[in-house]
Amino acid sequence: MGCNTMNMHILNRGLSFLGLALLLSVVAIAQPGSTANLIDEAISFAEEGAYDNALMMIEPHLENDAKNDARAWYVAGYAHKGRYKDSAFLHSSTSKTASAERSIAVIQLMKAYELDKNSAFPGAISKLVEEALDYLSKTYMNDVVKGVHGFQMGMDEEVLKHFMEFVKIRNVLSPDENWVREEVELEKNLAKANRILLESIDLNNTSRTQKQEALFEKVVSHYLRAIELDGRDYTARYNLAINLYNRGVSELRSIDHTTSMFELMEIQDICVLLFQEALAPMLAAHNMEKKRMETLKGLMTIYRALSQNEESEKYKNLLEEAIK
C-alpha cells in the first residue's frame, strides 16, 4: 500500500468516525418511542445478529414516519442482508429464502443510498451502503459463475437474472462502468453450456428429441443475443455457424436402417435449411477476419454440404494458401 493510499485510508476512517458522531448525536437526543430511538434499537438488534427483531421494529415504519430516513432503510437492508448470509450459509445463495432476502436487501439499501445522497448531510451513511451493495453485487456475480459452471437445463433465465442484478447494483455504485462485454461473454458461455448438455443427451432416452430441440434453440438464441449486444464479435458468429451446421449433420447421422424414404427426404430438407442458416454467420465471421483458417474450412465444408462445389473449391484454395 503506498503512502498516499495509507493517508487516504486514515482520512476515510476519520470521516467515518465523523459521520458516526453525527449519527450518534441524533440518537443521543432521541426521545423514547421516537423514530430515531426505534432505529437505534433496531441497530442494536442487528448488531447482535437478531435480524428478525430488528426488522420487526423498523419495517412497519418504512412506509410511514421513517419513509424518508436513510438510516432506517439502511438498517432494514442491512438486516435483510444478514438474513441472506445466514440462509445462504445454511442452504445456498440461490435458495428461495436467500434470494428473497437478498432482493429486499438490495431494494432497501438502494433506497437508503438515494435518500442519503439527497439529504442535508449527503454521504453520512453512503459508504456503509456502498460496502453492503458491493458485497451483494459480488454474491450475484458468484451465482452467475456457479450457474454457468454447474449449468443444468433451464437455468438460463436464473443466471441471466443474477447477472442483471449484478449490473443494476454496479450501475448505482459506479455509473461509468460498462458491463456489455461481460454480458456478451455470459451469453456465449450459456450457449456453450447448453451445447455441452445437448451433446451429452442419452440417445436411448425417449424424450431426447424434445430436449434436444429446446437446448438447441437456447444455443442459437444465446449466440444471437451476443451478436445483438456486440456487432463485432467474431466468436459468437463463428460458433453460431458451427452449431447450426453440426446440428444439420447430427440430423443426417441419425438416419439408419429404420428410416423411411419419407423421413429421409424430410431430414434432408431440415439439413439443407440448417446448412443455409449456417452460411450467413460463417460468411460474416470470415469478413471480419479473412485469414482465419477455421472460417475458411467452415465455408469450404458448408458450401460442399450445399453441393455448391465451385464455392467450396474457392475456400479450399484460400485455406491452402493460408496454411502455406
Place this chain on the structure above:
Amino acid sequence: MHKAEINNRPLNNPVWLFLVGVAIVAGLGLAWIQGDQGGPKLDSVDTIAITKASFLFQFAKSNDWPEETRKGNFKIGIHGNRILFDFLVEKYSSQTIGSQMLEIVWYEDAQMTEFTHILYSEAEGDDLSKLIESTGNQPVMVVTSLNDLLQMPKGAVMNFLVQSSKIRYELDMDNAVLRGLIVGNRILSWAVTR
C-alpha cells in the same frame, strides 16, 4: 450506525467462514470471462456421402430383383468414392435385405468383376461407359452421379443430381424394365425429372 456493522462478531462464526468462501469466489469471479473457450468443433464428415449412402440403402430396400438373384448376399458395389463405401460398411453392413445379408463391395477399376444388385459409380465418360458395358443386361441397378449432363447417362437406371442444394435422383424406367428390375412405388414417387 457504524456499530451496526458485523465486524465485531467473533471470527469463528460459521457465517464468517462462508463469507471468506464468497470473497475467494468473488475474487475469481471474473476469471470465467475469457471468451468461449473450448467452442464447438466442426463436424467435417462428408454429408453428401451420408445422404447418398442412405439413398442406396433405400434403393436396396424398396425395389425388387428377379428371383434368381435372391440367393447369397445382397450386394451393393461402389466405385470411385471410398468415403461412401466406408460409410455404407459402417452403417449398414450388418443389415439384411429381405432374407439376404447386405454386403458392400469395393471396385477399384471401372469394371463389374462380380455380380452386384446395385452398382454405384462416380465415373464419367469412357470409364463410365466401360463400367456400364461390363454389367451387360444383368439385373443390376446402375446408379450414377452426374449433375452436369443434359440427360441421364446412357445405361444408368438411377442418377443422383442436385436440386435446390438437395440430393435427389432421376430414374430411367425403361432401362430398369429392360434389366428385369421392379421399381418400388416409393422410389418411383420420389424420383425427379429435369
